[in-house]
Amino acid sequence: MAGSTNKTVHDIFQSMEYGPAATSSTATAQAWLEHHSRSLGLFIDGKFVRPADRQSRSLADSKGGHVCSTVCAVEDDVSQCASSAVNGHKAWVNLSCHQRAKVLLRLVSVLGQHGPCVSELCELCDAACSPSTLVRLLQYYSSWAQLRDTLITNWTPLGVVAVVVSDDCSLYSLMIKVLPALAMGNAVIVVPGLSTAPPALLLAQLFVAAGLPPGALNVLTGSDLSLGAKVAQNSSISYVTYSGNKQDGVMLCKATAGMGVSVSVSPYIGARCPFIIFESADIDSAVDAVIETAFKKKREVLWVLCVQESVQDSVVARLRLRMVGMKCVGLHSDGDRVLVDAAVQDAQQQGATLVQSCAAPPSGAQYPPTVLCGAAPSSPFVVSPSPGPLLPLMTFRSNTEAVTLGNHSPHGQAASIWTEDLTLALETAKSLSVGSVWVNSHSVSDPCLPVSGHKDSGTCTDGGQEGLYQFLRPSSSSPPLPRSSPVSLNYSKFGTAASPAIIPDDSDSASAPKPYLQFVGGKACKSVSGCSVAVQSPGGGSVLAYCPDGDRKDVRNAVEAAVKVQPGWMKKSPSARAQSLYSLAKGLEAKRRDLCGSISVQTGLSSDEVDEEVELSIARLNDWAAYCDKVQGGTPPLPQSGCALSLPEALGVVGVVLPDKNPLLAMVTLLGAAIGNGNAVIMVPSQKYPLPALAFIQVLQASDLPAGLVNVITGSRDQLTVALANHSVIKAIWYWGSAEGCQYLQHTCTSPLKVLRLSCQKKDGGKEWNQSHPSLLEEMWRNAVQWKSVWIPTA
Known part of the structure; x- marks a missing residue:
């Protein structure tokens, strides 16, 4: 028969060749440019x-x-x-x-x-x-x-x-x-x-x-x-x-x-993303997708191939077959070629084997598609992939190990999962710390789904209704940061000033100021340094109490405690977290008298104003308890076949530097928003008015919150801000303080990236914490979550 070939259908499916690319014309664009x-x-x-x-x-x-x-x-x-x-x-x-x-x-x-x-x-x-x-x-x-x-x-x-x-x-x-x-x-x-x-x-x-x-x-x-x-x-x-x-x-x-x-x-450019193939996957489809995403598409992200050991040989064999005849890929410059050659040489020295479509040319800004088999998670060419068509391949044995490999990266942009087991796919998708998960697909996007950059891949949410809020603010609030010029700030010296010395006085033990303890890992304790700072009366004339002078070591201990408990707290059902917040509100009600006394002594407010703040604090905790099961994502409609999930997730460990105004109400407002969404918190009370927060520790001790979920560290605001900013595990910082502190955080919290919510305290006190406007509470609630999208094709 005329035009027939000797290839059978089996041959075609084995080679999976692509047809000739259509020729493109740019005449219209050229005419616009000429115009x-x-x-x-x-x-x-x-x-x-x-x-x-x-x-x-x-x-x-x-x-x-x-x-x-x-x-x-x-x-x-x-x-x-x-x-x-x-x-x-x-x-x-x-x-x-x-x-x-x-x-x-x-x-x-x-x-x-x-x-x-x-x-x-x-x-x-x-x-x-x-x-x-x-x-x-x-x-x-x-x-x-x-x-x-x-x-x-x-x-x-x-x-x-x-x-x-x-x-x-x-x-x-x-x-x-x-x-x-x-x-x-x-x-x-x-x-x-x-x-x-x-x-x-x-x-x-x-x-x-x-x-x-x-x-x-x-x-x-x-x-x-x-x-x-x-x-x-x-x-x-x-x-x-x-x-x-x-x-x-x-x-x-x-x-x-x-x-x-x-x-x-x-x-997201250059983010390292896992491409995970389980033994239950359609191997041919998965390999075809690997070839397309790693070697044929413009690579905005860098993929790392993770294959279950039981199907490693099958995957590698299909990769060899599919890569036969593929042409060299152009690099941006000769300098990129040097980096690619160095990465390949390093991989071979570490025992990796190469799967290449053809021999590499001796020089020039091009290189053949290459799979580096036998890569280790700690290898430099895996941790910091070079530009060019290089694909590291690692193996795993269990589902848990696959998640560990997928999360072994500072980036959290996206992941592709290949399996015919839907339960396995959903469990893996929820466990991966990434913004987008594609099941049996890759590189799919639609504006209806909200996606947050996890870890070092972003500080905002794009897409969906959630992505709109970055361009809005509550109508009843003013911008949190006043426009100003940067101050001359020595970033290496910020927060290093010594605390004021405590001078012994001649007062008898009965009238001596009361010493307080901070709260770390579920226990009331002194600071690691053993030092204290004096808490002054409202007029500044006398010492009311002594509180611990916390430092970076206290923050380190608090983070270690928070990291241990936060994943389990996040996995609790929203209703279980709500019950804990209701219990915390009841505990606050039981300690009303003590808290009223601490606020009155510390701030000098009238009894009516103090009662109002405590009452609002109890109501605010009940509000957050009611919120717990109200923001739970959904399944937005897609313009193509398949379905998708939009999932809110906890940020992780959040550092909170509290304002001076309404010390108790501000504390429970931010505390409830954070832990209600599954986060753990490290709170730094107002340096000027720390006693209400320290009195609240009694409520925390009597609550059913897991030890380490909430930590309260007192001391110098600037010193503790520096400690929070420089701890790599802390994902977000909510800060109320000086303009210098805001500038320091914006300059410092870039490696790794932290989600910042900054507010410069004004002389008039700034934010009105006693407002219960729905948009204000919604803003705080949304600040405590990040979003993940999961794509599941059906055809």
């Missing part, structure tokens, strides 16, 4: 602007050809852009929800007309994002724009938001930030990376064509990420959010420390 003379300006106030005397930056395609150049913005451009964004925000936020939704939906039809141009430009710039993906994002967030005031009541937009991405970031990662910010009524200043700049500028032009008010979306391009810090420095900016690689994210956090602007980061 702008291949020199793209800034997009400010609804139009392209090309200021004179500006440096430019050139963008090349994958073959080294010139695509275009972009302008490098300077301070004057940032000021002009911020002023335009303020005006654009006023026009945009004054529209009704329906009007904002119409603008976003209108862009769908505009994309229908100009989709080829967007798609081709993304291909030219290597900033992958298909028009269909953009349409899905627009449809999803336009519906949230329509329903904002209906489903998210008592929340208000932040104002002007800066979205910053690194040079190696995709357009999708940019738009998953931009569109929800716009949908909630904010104006946005985009600071794109080099590859995302042309598509971002094109989309900004299309947004204005769809009816977006001028200034509501601006695009500033620059020479490097320092432009993001310059934008954040402008007093009009309310929030900065970043996506990209870890190095640039750390630099941005340090550069913006002390500016009084909140910064969240999603450093």
Whole structure:
């Protein structure tokens, strides 16, 4: 028969060859670039602007050809852009929800007309994002724009938001930030990376064509990420959010420390993710997915293959068969080739064997797809994978060992699990400390699912309703950080000042100030140093008591106790945690007189004010107990076959530095929000008013909370803040204190990343803790959880 081949169906399935790739044309994108003379300006106030005397930056395609150049913005451009964004925000936020939704939906039809141009430009710039993906994002967030005031009541937009991405970031990662910010009524200043700049500028032009008010979306391009810090420095900016690689994210956090602007980061580029194949998996499908995700797709994350020992030989044999004939993969530079050669040599010296598609060329910026079999979890090429098509392969025996291997990484971006056993898949997914888990699939995303960066992979949540709250604040609250200029701060000396010396007096033992103990690991104890600090009366004239002067060793002991008990507490049912909080409220009621006395003596408030604070504290604990089983995720509808789970999870160990105002009420408010969601806490009471927190230890001792779940350490606020910031296990810090303390935390809590909730205490006391507005409690509750999505395909 004409055109027939000698290959049988069996041969085809054994080789699983791909058909020839379709040829692509970029004529429309080239025409758009030529229209702008291949020199793209800034997009400010609804139009392209090309200021004179500006440096430019050139963008090349994958073959080294010139695509275009972009302008490098300077301070004057940032000021002009911020002023335009303020005006654009006023026009945009004054529209009704329906009007904002119409603008976003209108862009769908505009994309229908100009989709080829967007798609081709993304291909030219290597900033992958298909028009269909953009349409899905627009449809999803336009519906949230329509329903904002209906489903998210008592929340208000932040104002002007800066979205910053690194040079190696995709357009999708940019738009998953931009569109929800716009949908909630904010104006946005985009600071794109080099590859995302042309598509971002094109989309900004299309947004204005769809009816977006001028200034509501601006695009500033620059020479490097320092432009993001310059934008954040402008007093009009309310929030900065970043996506990209870890190095640039750390630099941005340090550069913006002390500016009084909140910064969240999603450093997913280069994250190490486990690809786990169990013996119950469809091995052929799993191997095919390994080839596609590790060697054929653009690698924004670095995969590590984990295979159950019983099927290792079968997996390796199929990998050898599937890799035959695969061509070398291009590297970014000759320097990457040096790193790849070094990693391969190191792997071979440690006993790893290579599975390669072909022989490696002697030199040049390319390398064949390579599997490094026999890798150990501690090997350098596993811990810090090099760029290029290298895939380490490790083995495991049991399900528990698979989870241990999967969590053996500072990153918590994603994982792919392959098994036909649904129970095993769900148990493994819940045990992995990652934001996304794909079951029998990989690299799938949809904006309906909230995803948080676990561990060192981010400090915010993107997607779903949960991802909208980073662009909102409760209507009844003011911004927690006042805009300011960074102070001159010696970070190595912060928190090292010695505590005031205690001088013996001549008072008799009957009238001597009472010594208090702190609470660590379920026991009342002295500080490790054995030192104490004096607690002054409200007027500062006399000593009321002595409390322990805690330090980093006390924090270390508290963290060790918290780590032991927190996983078991997190696994308790929400109703069991609620019962413990109800019991804690009853214990507080039983100790009402003692607590009233400590608040009165410490703060000098009237008896009515003291009674009100204690009563509100009891009510607040009951509120948190009632909340425990109310935020439990769900199964959002997907636009494709299959189902997905959205799961809230505890952060882990949370450090809390308490405010001076309402010392008891603030303590139980933050304590209830944290432990109600399954976290363990290390609390640092107000340095000025520590006695109410120390008196509350009696309530904790009489409660049924596990020993080590709640720890209370007194002493110097700055010294203990430094200890919390530098402990790698602590996931989040909630801080009420000085501007210097806020700046120190923003600068320091970058390696590993910590979720920061900072509030600069004002002279008038700041936050009104006696408010019980639903949005304020909801904000605290949401601050205590991170989100995980689990994808389960059905076809």
